[in-house]
Amino acid sequence: MSDFELLDPSGLPYGTESGAAGGPDPLLDGLNPAQERAVLSRGPALLIVAGAGSGKTRVLTHRIAHLIREREAWPSQILAITFTNKAAAEMRERIDGLLGEGAQGMWISTFHSACVRILRREAERFGYVSGFTIYDSADSRALLKRIIKELDADTYGFTPANSGSKISKLKNELSDASDYAATMNENDPRDRLFVEIFRMYEQELRRANAFDFDDLIGQTVHLFRAHPDVAAVYQRRFRHILVDEYQDTNHAQYSLIRELTRPIEPEQVEGLVPPARARELDASGRVPAASLTVVGDSDQSIYAFRGADIRNIVEFERDFPGAEVVKLEQNYRSTQNILSAANAVIGNNFDRQEKNLWTAEGDGPKITGFTGYSQHDEARFVAEEIEDLHRGGLAYSDIAVFYRTNSQTRALEELLIRSAIPYRVLGGTKFYERAEVKDAMSYLTSIANPYDPISWSRLLGAPKRGIGPMAEAHLANFQEAQGLSFHEAMLRVDEIPQIGPKLRGTVRALGELLTRAAKMAAGGGPTDVAPEPIPDSEQAEGDQEKRPAPVADLLKLVLDESEMIEKLRARRDPQDDARAENLEELLAVAREFDVKQPGAGLVAFLTEVSLVAAADDLDDQSGTVSLMTMHTAKGLEFKAVFITGVEEGLLPHQMSVDEVGGVNEERRLMYVGITRARERLFITLASTRATFGDVAVAMPSRFLQEIPEGLIDWRQSPGEVTGRGGTESRALNAVRGSGGSYSGRARGGASRGTDSSVSFAPGGGGGGRGSAAVSEPASGNMQSALDKWRERKRLAKEAQAAGGGFPNTIGGAIRDNGDLELAAGDRITHDEYGEGRVTGVTGVGSKRIAHVVFDSVGERKLLVKLAPIAKVD
């Protein structure tokens, strides 16, 4: 069924009960004047400047619902772009709630999903096939690795990572290899080599029938520009375009919006199918431009590193003449204390428009601050406070822990596990990035796209079956020379003399498996994939209908035939059991997909998997604490929020300090973090932090000082953790003494820190004036830090060589006391807490939790499987 059948808004079948009929209008009721204006405004363009927590999702959904109810648009004429798939699903649900089944046929999706949808429909226009593969960053890197190797470009310092990010940046600017070649310095061999890499990369993607992430947007723009008739179809269809998080759009995304909001010129109008009706046209015979609504907050722009251009929002009024601007400043999310802190921090960004969030809700409790001696100590505080909050009646799912970098999860996870607090890490090493999951997925990808070398190459070695690099190269040469798909090349392995007789059987069997699966995936009918009929009696099991096989069946077939799970289970490494479980989990995901979207097919499944965002896994029903980076946290809110690692070098991150505008972006990140909190905000840091094997002194973040003292209640201030009071900052010194009961206990652990002769004063260098003035001392610091690091490493090596362990190492090994039986009354000993008595055991299996009263530290809950405990006889 076509999405295009509902083009004429006359005779709209629903939404007839207009708000004017008396009584409050449910779509306007409870909105403040600014929000109401944003819902009702009609014009070519509308910019909604929406401060954090100002109800923009509400405004957007109500605006869409209002358009439909007032018969100004069909659902199918609306395109709403959100930042994550989860936000899209939520928006759809809320509009459905407002209108009944009103969201049917509406496009609510991310930029990437919308573009994939368009590209799949139009791929043939420029030499792709609809079943194209979407390369994730790892796939892109794998491809680049080959190219760099082939060109010997590594000797010039090219790596898959650096060339990949450079290509990505260029693509976000809509530049291709030829554009770059036209502007580069001809005399620079590195530049010329880069162009060569870029060219080959483009070429290989095309040969593989694959797009990378950036292509999804860029190629859609390219498609629209090269084919005005195609563009006209979408320009005509989408009469109302709404874009959320507009401050984080990059040039390519901006261009896409521009293309979609162009009027259709008369010469294109002629070609429209079905023909344009008179009422669709303006006086000059054009189809007028779609109306555009964008929502954004330049203070929350945190993706400049990905090409987001803040100018898109700043210059919106110039770009779209006649635009109306509505500012939403009243906050409905957080307490005044939290907002004051947020305002104070962001106020230090001088290059912004003045804006102040306010709330009518009252001050609320103060922000809680804590400084640990190490990240371990910091994590302990977080875990204890979470337990406290939970005891106080807060659900785990109302609590989130934020950090700047994914590597900070380690210490947090360790302590949360020990405290038996259920938690979930969003993002980080995602499920689909696990090696074994990628292995299994590579079969499915290859089945859907037998021309893709990356997935094919991966599946050859998963599991190990004796096909090595040599055999792979011969096969690849053969397929290229003969112009075959990889599957066909494998079936004809007998024609490759270099491959020995033993391997031929293996290769042919694998080729047959893939061919058979591809037929099933295509519904058993003819495909562009495997024209070679296989005289194989086992074929009979495939049904002859055109129905594509369920994804789970395909996956099951692949897993069974390759014996991946069995081979993992057969190994002794306990990690391999977890890997086998991941594959079972993947099978469950596929089954779920088949139930949710019956008949959708393999390509739809692969698309969905490629485009999941970190925040999409957030499950409000899960009853777990959420751990995530502050980037992932954008758009979310929690009753209680912990912002951890608020130290110079981490937040703002060291890497950002040298970049122009880098610190300002980090400050916005801090602002985003703070404004996620509704009721309680905790800000924590550590005075020492272990960076790869080494412990370094950390200084409080400059952002801390930007928060007025009166707003933070320090349980343990940075000043108190100095050791023997070295030079302390004025600002932080001032709150000294409000430490309370924590200081005593914590000070006892001081010996664990590094030698405390180093003063723990907050970072120098203000918010950043001239970048030249800032970068010089910064690089100086980096140099000395590097020297220090080398020296420490040398000492550590010597110490290890001398047989003495390193005193500060935290035991990182994963324990498994799986078989430990405990009962009330048993006495146990714990590595850190000493001896204690078990008062009870709850939970089952690997989730068994022991309740223990320790002689020294009192009651603790421990996960039996993982806690560092042993029974005392």
Added chain:
DNA sequence: AATAGAACTATTTTT
């Protein structure tokens, strides 16, 4: 070809 151990190196955020 597969494995185990040694050496090396990178330390940001992500659709």
Added chain:
DNA sequence: TAGTTCTATT
């Protein structure tokens, strides 16, 4: 430290 890649061995 930890993850990866290189090298030597079987």
